[in-house]
Amino acid sequence: MRAAAESPSKAIVSGEHFVVHGAWALAAAIDRKVRVEVSDSDRLTIASDRVRSRDSARLRPLETVVRAMAREYSFSPNVSVSVRSDVRPGTGLGSSASCLVALAAALSALHSLGLGKAELVRLSMEGEREVHGRPSGIDPAVCAYGGVILFRQGRAPTRVAVPGSRSLLLAYSGKQRRTRDLVERVSRFREGNPRLFESLGRSVSEVSRASAGMVSSNDLQGLGRLMNLNQAVLSAVGASDRALDAVAGLLLELGAYGAKLTGAGGGGCVLAVAPEGKEKSIISDLGGRGIESFLTTIPVGGVRSWLA
Numbered sequence: 001m002r003a004a005a006e007s008p009s010k011a012i013v014s015g016e017h018f019v020v021h022g023a024w025a026l027a028a029a030i031d032r033k034v035r036v037e038v039s040d041s042d043r044l045t046i047a048s049d050r051v052r053s054r055d056s057a058r059l060r061p062l063e064t065v066v067r068a069m070a071r072e073y074s075f076s077p078n079v080s081v082s083v084r085s086d087v088r089p090g091t092g093l094g095s096s097a098s099c100l101v102a103l104a105a106a107l108s109a110l111h112s113l114g115l116g117k118a119e120l121v122r123l124s125m126e127g128e129r130e131v132h133g134r135p136s137g138i139d140p141a142v143c144a145y146g147g148v149i150l151f152r153q154g155r156a157p158t159r160v161a162v163p164g165s166r167s168l169l170l171a172y173s174g175k176q177r178r179t180r181d182l183v184e185r186v187s188r189f190r191e192g193n194p195r196l197f198e199s200l201g202r203s204v205s206e207v208s209r210a211s212a213g214m215v216s217s218n219d220l221q222g223l224g225r226l227m228n229l230n231q232a233v234l235s236a237v238g239a240s241d242r243a244l245d246a247v248a249g250l251l252l253e254l255g256a257y258g259a260k261l262t263g264a265g266g267g268g269c270v271l272a273v274a275p276e277g278k279e280k281s282i283i284s285d286l287g288g289r290g291i292e293s294f295l296t297t298i299p300v301g302g303v304r305s306w307l308a
């Protein structure tokens with residue numbers, strides 16, 4: 001028997017880092033996909049087109065999810081897992097969450113478990129904890145549900161309607177980094193500045209909720225302004241760096257309404273919203289300066305699986 005699943009990846013629009021400490025955050029699925037195939041086998045094997053065999057330790061979180069599901073649903077952990085990914089790891093686009101959610105969905109299809117999105121998120125978190133240390137759960141949630149979600153730890157995500165533009169612009173700042181290191185850095189800032197961090201967290205929660213309203217009223221200019229505010233706050237708590245600040249600044253100069261780091265920061269990607277129709281010229285201007293970028297839409301459905 002063979003099954004497959006495909007999950008979108010994601011961009012955080014507002015509230016990264018603060019969401020780890022209880023704030024509201026807003027995230028969008030993006031149409032860079034991870035596809036996982038599983039089939040019965042005589043032993044557990046895992047291969048990924050993004051991970052060289054000498055780095056196979058990076059695949060351990062997948063093994064954790066296979067073994068956790070095998071224990072919980074009483075099936076054999078002897079499966080062959082194969083991963084194909086459009087998502088560059090370490091760039092803030094949720095490659096690990098997307099992969100783990102797709103894996104849980106593929107195993108659910110293989111064993112006809114009929115698991116819902118909330119269950120897939122819960123199971124993928126077994127692996128996410130190994131990748132990140134203390135993940136908030138926003139990444140697997142948006143990969144599983146798709147679209148745009150308003151998220152707070154411990155609550156079911158709220159879907160946000162997207163009636164207008166579904167275009168997001170993403171630019172690479174040129175450096176890969178580990179989410180775990182950045183989460184620790186921001187947590188140290190919080191320990192040293194508890195009152196400041198708490199008050200910033202309350203503001204970020206408001207910014208996330210207001211941003212959700214702007215997405216549903218298609219107010220891209222308003223959303224852009226809030227993204228710029230978010231970038232300033234993320235920079236203040238140590239999540240940005242010179243390259244990210246420079247790419248975000250350049251995007252504004254080129255006409256974007258707003259630009260901010262997305263995900264853990266310290267490298268990785270900048271997310272921007274731009275006037276409709278202007279995105280292509282911004283991408284070509286960035287390319288002329290050696291900065292790789294792309295336009296993505298927001299897929300609605302989230303992870304999907306099938307018997308192959």
Ligand code: PMV
Pocket residue numbers: 012015016017018019020091092093094095132134135136137138139179183262263264265
């Ligand atoms: O860079 P990523 O895709 O790992 O994004 C992580 C987002 C954080 O808020 C920094 C951590 C989390 O688990 O919420």
